Amino acid sequence: MSEPVKGKVEWFKDYQFVGHIEGDKCSVILGEGGISPMKLLLLSVAGCTAYDVVMILQKMREPIKGLEVEISGERREEHPRIYSKVHLHYKIHGNVSEEKAKRAIELSQDKYCSASAHIKLSGAKLTYSFEIVRED
Structure with a gap:
């Protein structure tokens, strides 16, 4: 332990x-x-998954040059006002394979990101999207 x-x-x-x-x-x-502590929770999720995705893409030897993770969350009206919906949008910079980018995000969300797991365990619907910003 x-x-x-x-x-x-x-x-x-x-x-x-x-x-x-x-x-x-x-x-x-x-x-x-x-x-606010609840906004910090969102940033924790974005930071956790960003770390994972960079590490995974580097291990895949993908030419990642940068990453931004935008996050938004909707909270319940009743107390406790936990998040009911969270959406992550990944902007991956570099000539990265779309298939490998998707796989890196899936690994983060389904296996490695503990902060995302906490959000999901609370009952929130967590969704994500991504785009690759190609470099010439």
């Missing part, structure tokens, strides 16, 4: 909180003047 992840959130002032994970070099401001 892996080591537990430890962190803390401290009330800074008004409705601002600072979060930090032990061993990490950055902190995040939550609440007013910062990012």
Whole structure:
């Protein structure tokens, strides 16, 4: 079993909180003047899958030059206001094979991305699309 992840959130002032994970070099401001925890959750999903897709395409020896992952989410009206729908759009830069790009995204979404798995386990419908931005 892996080591537990430890962190803390401290009330800074008004409705601002600072979060930090032990061993990490950055902190995040939550609440007013910062990012909301639910928006941070979306960014976590996009970051997790972006990491996977780059690593997988590099292991496939595909000529990836850049990647952007756009994410949008819709939340329920009733509490708890969890996400009911999440959509990811991947913009893959480089002369990457469409088939391999699709496979890399599928591997991330179906096997590797733990953050996406959390969203799906909460009952949200997670969809994705992609485009390849070719380089001349």
